[in-house]
Amino acid sequence: MDYEHLDPSVSETVAPIGVKILVAGGFGVGKSTLVGAVSETGPLRTEEQLTEIGLGVDDVTGVETKTTTTVVMDFGRITLGKELVLYIFGTPGQQRFLFVWDELAVGALGAVVLAxxxxxxxxxxxxxxxxxxxxPFIVAVNCFDGVPPHTMPDVRRALNITPQVPVMLCDARERRSGTDVLITLLEHAHGQLRRPAHV
Incomplete structure (x- = not known):
């Protein structure tokens, strides 16, 4: 299947396959940004303003300028070729909203963990x-401006993940970069599904 050329128009004679994908990660890591960058439609967002009530609950260390937070999910859609539509669900990043994840995870093919x-x-x-x-999941390291680069082996060791899990760099603001992340996840999930059960 050719994922390289984005085509928001879907053939009237061929029904596309719909695939559900999650985008997860810590608070302020760029999940809403990634969903918004790749979505061919205006993304659905459930963001609320950060308030003083959240002080001591939401850790804003390193993201002190952040003023909003996702409280349920972000949602976007992207069509790859004429055969595949990805429905992208961004999860809330704070620990207190983890109960939402079980509902969002139902029917998902795989996940992107932004780091x-x-x-x-x-x-x-x-x-x-x-x-x-x-x-199946992959790790995508969001390249923030002014942050020294790290090698992917260093990130893999720091996160203690197996060699089978892809780790890559991305810029969550860029559509092409975000699309590459989604394609990498699709390829990884496809490879995992084809592996024999005993491996």
Missing amino acids: DTRRLTGSFPSIDYFERRGM
Whole structure:
């Protein structure tokens, strides 16, 4: 299947296959940004203003300028070729909203875990969640301006993930970069589904 050329128009004679994808990660890592960048329609967002009530609950270390937070989900859609439509659900990043994840995960093919090298510990709950569920996932390191680059082997070691899990760099603001992340997840999930059960 050719994913390389985006085509928002779907053939009237061929019904596209719909695939559900999750975008997860820590608070302020760029999930809403990624969903908005790749979506061919205006993304649905459930964001609320951060308030003083959240002080001491939401850790804004490293993202002090952040003023809103996702409280349920982000939603977007992207068509790849004429055969495949991805429905992208961004999860809330705070621990107190983890109960929402079980509902969002139903029927999902796989997940992207966005990571910020300034706050890698924020990725652990997402990685643990998908490992426990046996859901295919990849790690995409969001390249924030002014943050020193890290090698992917260093990130892999820091996150303690297996060599089978793809780790890549991305810019969540860029449509092409976000699309590459989604394609990498599709290829990884497809490879996982084709593996024999005993492997």
